[in-house]
Amino acid sequence: MKALRHGSFVIGAALTALLVATALVSLVWTPWSPTAIDVMQKLKPPSAQHWFGTDHFGRDVFSMIMVGARNSIVVGVVAVAIGCLSGVALGLLAAARGGWLEEAVMRFSDFTFAFPAVLSAILITALLGPGAVNSIIAIGIFNVPVFARLARGAAKSVWTRDFILAARAAGKGDLAITVEHVLPNVLSIIIVQATIQFALAILAEAGLSYLGLGTQPPYPSWGRMLNEAQTFLYLAPTLAIFPGIAIALSVLGLNLLGDGLRDLADPRLARRR
Amino acid sequence: MLAFLLRRLLAFLATLVAASLVVFVVLEVLPGDPAQVMLGIDAEPETLEALRKQLGLDRSAPERYFAWVGGLVRGDLGVSYTYSVPVAELVGERLVVTVPLALLAMALTSAMALALGVYAASRHGRPGDWGVMLFGQIGIAVPNFWFAILLILLFAVRLGWFQAGGFPGWSAGVGPAFKALLLPAISLSVVQAAILARVTRSSVLEVMREDFVRTARAKGNSRRRTLWRHVVRNALIPVVTIMGLQFSSLLAGTIIIENVFYLPGLGRLVFQAITQRDLVVVKDVVVLLAALVVTINFIVDLLYLAIDPRLRRAA
Numbered sequence: 001m002k003a004l005r006h007g008s009f010v011i012g013a014a015l016t017a018l019l020v021a022t023a024l025v026s027l028v029w030t031p032w033s034p035t036a037i038d039v040m041q042k043l044k045p046p047s048a049q050h051w052f053g054t055d056h057f058g059r060d061v062f063s064m065i066m067v068g069a070r071n072s073i074v075v076g077v078v079a080v081a082i083g084c085l086s087g088v089a090l091g092l093l094a095a096a097r098g099g100w101l102e103e104a105v106m107r108f109s110d111f112t113f114a115f116p117a118v119l120s121a122i123l124i125t126a127l128l129g130p131g132a133v134n135s136i137i138a139i140g141i142f143n144v145p146v147f148a149r150l151a152r153g154a155a156k157s158v159w160t161r162d163f164i165l166a167a168r169a170a171g172k173g174d175l176a177i178t179v180e181h182v183l184p185n186v187l188s189i190i191i192v193q194a195t196i197q198f199a200l201a202i203l204a205e206a207g208l209s210y211l212g213l214g215t216q217p218p219y220p221s222w223g224r225m226l227n228e229a230q231t232f233l234y235l236a237p238t239l240a241i242f243p244g245i246a247i248a249l250s251v252l253g254l255n256l257l258g259d260g261l262r263d264l265a266d267p268r269l270a271r272r273r
Numbered sequence: 274m275l276a277f278l279l280r281r282l283l284a285f286l287a288t289l290v291a292a293s294l295v296v297f298v299v300l301e302v303l304p305g306d307p308a309q310v311m312l313g314i315d316a317e318p319e320t321l322e323a324l325r326k327q328l329g330l331d332r333s334a335p336e337r338y339f340a341w342v343g344g345l346v347r348g349d350l351g352v353s354y355t356y357s358v359p360v361a362e363l364v365g366e367r368l369v370v371t372v373p374l375a376l377l378a379m380a381l382t383s384a385m386a387l388a389l390g391v392y393a394a395s396r397h398g399r400p401g402d403w404g405v406m407l408f409g410q411i412g413i414a415v416p417n418f419w420f421a422i423l424l425i426l427l428f429a430v431r432l433g434w435f436q437a438g439g440f441p442g443w444s445a446g447v448g449p450a451f452k453a454l455l456l457p458a459i460s461l462s463v464v465q466a467a468i469l470a471r472v473t474r475s476s477v478l479e480v481m482r483e484d485f486v487r488t489a490r491a492k493g494n495s496r497r498r499t500l501w502r503h504v505v506r507n508a509l510i511p512v513v514t515i516m517g518l519q520f521s522s523l524l525a526g527t528i529i530i531e532n533v534f535y536l537p538g539l540g541r542l543v544f545q546a547i548t549q550r551d552l553v554v555v556k557d558v559v560v561l562l563a564a565l566v567v568t569i570n571f572i573v574d575l576l577y578l579a580i581d582p583r584l585r586r587a588a
């Protein structure tokens with residue numbers, strides 16, 4: 001298999017599988033309960049009982065990271081799905097119809113781009129209050145223009161191809177052509193982009209939770225674990241290490257997977273790089 | 274050329290208006306009663322009434338919008354509810370932290386990225402190139418606030434060379450103030466430099482394949498001279514584009530990083546204003562940050578013309 005010889009694809013797929021497996025296992029098993037408080041055991045360094053040590057409430061850090069993986073995946077998947085579905089629809093519509101509609105979609109994406117994601121997330125949490133759902137909405141909205149631009153650009157080049165003309169001659173309308181011919185041809189680059197946006201969503205969620213605007217206690221999230229760890233840097237420095245490694249490995253895995261998928265989907269790009 | 278500049282200027286102004294409209298609608302119209310949002314559901318009716326009057330909520334939304342934007346243009350940003358001081362004063366105090374921080378971070382980013390990117394391209398396919406690409410992948414994956422915490426752990430907790438946070442103010446002297454901004458700037462810039470180095474590398478590689486580069490070499494220019502005089506200059510366009518975008522993420526990044534290091538900047542102000550539900554401050558600072566971002570993108574557009582004379586003719 002060609003894919004198995006592609007370095008970044010293999011490493012990326014392995015790291016992503018590790019992330020998903022951790023989240024799945026955490027549904028049925030964690031070494032300790034991630035919310036069980038045991039003050040006698042607080043701020044312990046890593047040991048045989050508590051592999052990554054314990055936090056200031058004596059909760060098991062390893063278990064919290066396992067459950068945090070679930071949180072990251074849920075936020076990432078939903079946020080990317082929101083952005084991808086509405087963004088791709090907008091982009092395809094813009095490419096199919098052209099004219100003022102296309103102009104409006106493009107101006108809208110330019111504008112959303114000019115607005116830093118963290119700012120819009122902060123605006124939304126200022127309006128709706130902090131929480132996991134609101135951070136998902138905020139990250140999702142930021143994803144819309146990314147997919148809208150990408151889908152429009154790719155779809156426009158498909159629309160100039162001869163088989164579109166043939167489909168037109170066969171009497172198909174804009175909608176049928178978009179669904180049957182354009183979408184399948186732009187799908188691979190959208191999947192690649194979705195992987196990368198997934199990684200960005202994990203980073204964004206971690207940032208928002210670090211600020212206290214994302215997932216709320218007692219539900220564990222990697223970003224908030226880092227926030228709490230900062231208070232105890234002098235007493236328990238390892239607390240600040242593990243959640244960060246979890247975030248970095250997940251993001252690295254998804255980015256490598258995205259790079260690998262892109263190369264496999266379009267070998268010309270791989271050779272040019 | 275003039276027509277192009279005018280078009281860009283119009284688009285710039287339109288974006289500013291759109292940004293102010295969005296912020297106004299989100300914070301003043303969507304919540305229904307901003308006074309209720311600011312005071313919470315168990316506020317006394319008299320206090321609510323007083324705040325409504327103070328915010329001018331008895332007027333219609335369009336009236337309030339124009340009064341607000343008019344104030345922004347004149348530099349009158351209203352009065353903060355929690356601090357009871359003019360927002361313009363608050364913002365002024367905070368800008369002297371955030372702007373130097375962002376500029377320092379951008380300078381570090383560009384220096385690191387250009388050096389690494391050009392180096393990697395000139396070592397294409399060799400260990401030096403791989404090293405830079407690896408740094409790029411890791412740099413993109415590491416959240417800046419975690420990197421900041423690691424820097425604090427190493428340089429403040431372990432080695433004791435830096436404070437773990439806080440800002441002495443410029444009145445304490447340039448040296449100590451600069452020192453307080455150094456770790457935050459590094460944590461902001463390493464991630465951005467990782468991205469920019471990758472862009473620089475691929476852009477330089479792209480240009481290296483051009484015919485004029487071969488011509489320059491054939492004319493007897495040394496490798497080094499060709500690289501810096503011909504290749505890098507032509508490779509800068511995409512790099513500058515990304516730098517413009519990065520300046521906005523740097524500004525946004527200051528919101529998190531200022532909170533990690535307890536720096537009294539704009540980012541920390543907007544964050545505190547949100548937790549205190551001080552919508553007057555949130556509205557003003559968010560619009561200000563958005564205006565900064567839009568202005569930078571506008572400047573980047575003008576920079577293209579300065580870098581590439583071909584675009585001047587096309588425009």
